[in-house]
Amino acid sequence: MITKPTIDRIMEATDIVEVIGEFVQLKKRGANYVGLSPFANERTPSFTVSPAKGIFKDFSSGKGGSAVTFLMELEKFTYPEALKWLAKKYGIEVEETVEVAENREEENHRESLMIVSGYAAKFFHESLLETDEGKSIGLSYFKERGFTSETIKKFELGYSPDQWEAFTGQAIKEGYQQQFLVESGLSVKRDNGTLYDRYRGRVMFPIHSFTGRVIAFGGRTLKNDKNVPKYVNSPESEIYHKSNVLYGLYFAKKAIREEDNCFLVEGYADVLSVHQAGIENVVASSGTSLTVEQIRLIGRFTKNITILYDGDAAGIKASLRGLDMILEEGLNVKVVLFPDGHDPDSYVRNFGTNGFKKHIADNKKDFILFKTDILLKEVGNDPIKKADVIREIVESVAKIPDSIKASVFIKECSYLLQIDERALLSELNKMRMAKAKKDSQQQISRAAPLDEPNFFDEPEVKVEKDESNQEKEIIRLFLLYGNRIIDWDGIANTYIGPFMIAELNDVEFEHKTCKTFVEIYRKEVENGVLPDEQYFIHYPEKDIVDLAVNQIATKYTLSDNWYEMHKILVNDEQANMKATILGAIFHLKKQKVGKILESLRKELQKTSVEADQEILLNQYMHMKKVEKTISDYLGSVILK
Structure with missing residues (x-):
């Protein structure tokens, strides 16, 4: 238990606007601050923070409370965890009546997974920096990639020894339960019930939660064996849902808010190199397809996303349709291509920070215009294919909720596609009407199932007044x-x-x-x-x-x-x-x-x-x- 004087010091030091501002983009409105709810999908801000009262209130979800409550609701912290997070932020030493180690078995299930993941990150990091195998294999690899000691320490990079039970054996010896080693994905259970390490002989990239705690790992092999997968990632668990996580967001969120833009790249190394170059507003989807949840995470801090592609034409074309989700969420999307043979990692290492920034400034395009340009290159003079391209472009424009912005893109596309603007607008309106009709039918279907009894046969329902x-x-x-x-x-x-x-x-x-x-x-x-x-x-x-x-x-x-x-x-x-x-x-x-x-x-x-x-x-x-x-x-x- 945390002592009362410590709690008082934490509460006195806590600035609720500063704390919530790390997770939600807030704008001053009168005496209060407002922003988009982190608990609900909304386009009009209903999330309010009152610095005078020291409270937040989310009128979309009904949640409200102090900075402590906010952390408990958003990050699923326990009350002591939220206090410790605030204490760390404000440099306050936490006094407890009982040592945490003595209470390990009493921690809840989720916290147990957090604790074992944090222990693993420390184990892998120390293996990288303090063991002969880690230094000669893992540290050498990171140094060859140009990562500095500061970057390695900041992102808690590590190395998992190339032994069957190096981590698992040590964790069990330290008192960590097998159940949580398996559930977190750090260890794998054999048929005979014994455990072995999942990440043997791999360099380790810890994945951090929104508040900086390690919740998962990505492990890269350094072997050339084609039968060995290049990357092994943590499985889904109670603390890790990959569709809700962006690699590097914990380190990038402040810069994203300040720059009002988020660079989206593909891999761990891209994030590390670009961040190390001083461009800190960069995150990665870690090799998975971008999800609506990830887009909304970015949307808390900025409405502007710049996607950095490595020039692989096939990969770009495959991802175009999925990126329509970003438009649908009301965000502005720009795209930058790098020359063949380069990705953000290699380009920034070869041309430096200024060269990287200049390439982005000179080559960024609005997503709709970029998509139009990419698809037009493939159709040639085939009128059927061109008609399909036109329809696909208009489908993307139809995703944009802002009608003025959509009209601007229609005008631009009519020039690029060499087709009358009125024809594109007509097609756009057809798509929007069809979508509105479909949405309306779905709402009616949900509200009145086919087997529902006749409305007039329903008994009168007496609405009770809330006596509380x-x-x-x-x-x-x-x-x-x-x-x-x-x-x-x-x-x-x-x-x-x-x-x-x-x-x-x-x-x-x-x-x-x-x-x-x-x-x-x-x-x-x-x-x-x-x-x-x-x-x-x-x-x-x-x-x-x-x-x-x-x-x-x-x-x-x-x-x-x-x-x-x-x-x-x-x-x-x-x-x-x-x-x-x-x-x-x-x-x-x-x-x-x-x-x-x-x-x-x-x-x-x-x-x-x-x-x-x-x-x-x-x-x-x-x-x-x-x-x-x-x-x-x-x-x-x-x-x-």
Whole structure:
């Protein structure tokens, strides 16, 4: 467990805008910051960060909380893991009550995989730098490729000894469980149940998560044996889904945001060489086809992608159709070809940083125009093939959600294809209408299956009102005004929070989290502490954090000159705090009394014994008087 003083130091040092800004491109809007949700696919920003309150709220997914909560939601960290990540970022030493090693067996499943992957990265890195075999084979290879000691250390490059059980044997000796060695893909189980190393005799490229933890590996053989695969990569696991990962993104995200552009290359070496040359906004899809998830990862930081191809014509043509996904996600795509025999790795090593940048500046083309040029070279004078090319180009343009941008490309393509612009626009509109019709049919199909009964035969569905809303309103008032001093007629020199606790002493909260919240608040008050909103925003239990954030986060805020601009007066609950606080308390009490009355009515209908009926009737009449008293109070005092 992390000590309370350490947690306090971490919370004090944490800048929520700075932390979330590492994962989401934020823009200032008034007092807050907004960006696209990292939890949902959206085109209009609904993700809001409030630096004043130290919270984020994602109105697309409903998630919200502190910087700690954000890391837990996005990276699936546990509470201590998120705190340790923040501590590392801000250079704070973490004090724990028990050593981590003693608690290894108690770590959750996901964290166990993380721990064993981190251990493997350290093992391979030390094997590269400290063993004779690693130095003579692995380190020599990396040096021949031109990688500096700084690059090798930064990317944690390594070497796996050319022995069957060098890593596995040492890991088991160190106390790591076989289950996690196999699940992470580091070890392979034989038929007889024993384990052996997956990456024997390979140089190792650790793959880092968004927050810098090692989650997988790529291992390259240095042998010329055709029967041995050149690369062996980690299998899918609980911590590694290759479609959601881009190699080098952890090291590139800051530069991508600053340059407002992302260079996309193919392999590990391309990323390392280009990054080492000082061009750090570079990532790789690691030999896999680009996925929508990877595109959206880039889209968090920039709307501009530049794809760097190595000049292999067959490979380029094969990847063209897949790149339409980038257009569909609303990103701008440019393409750069390198001369035959060169890839980004070799080109930057041969021509240096300035030569590399100049080649990109001189040769980059918009993807649509690049695709048009590539396909036209193949058709010659064949009109049938040309018609197919035209249709394929228009299909790509149809993917672009921005209609103005699409119109510009249609104009450019009409010139390159030597075809009337109106004909291309007509074809574009046909495709868009067909897509809209298809999408509409799919929505109707999902909403009303064929075997669904006739609508008019359906029984009437009674929609229940969310009875917890009034309880949540009480929580909101605790958070916003609990530490303010009361200055009302007849009541003074006390805080609103303790006053509310006393007034609600006879009220039983039904919403589980609201009930827990009030119990926590009551205990803190009894201990002489007045908890504020930050206390609950940083509370270790997620349900409490979610409740707190949902009550204080608002999607819209009025501008300072709202009234001057619109001449619309908006009620300010702070103008009459007595009405706001007492109104909420007595509305909640009235709701509770109403439920009791409803229960008594049902009991009266069921009971046939006269004595029991008399008891219930007396209780009912008493509660009606209570209800009237509350109603009279609300009308005469609160609403005036």
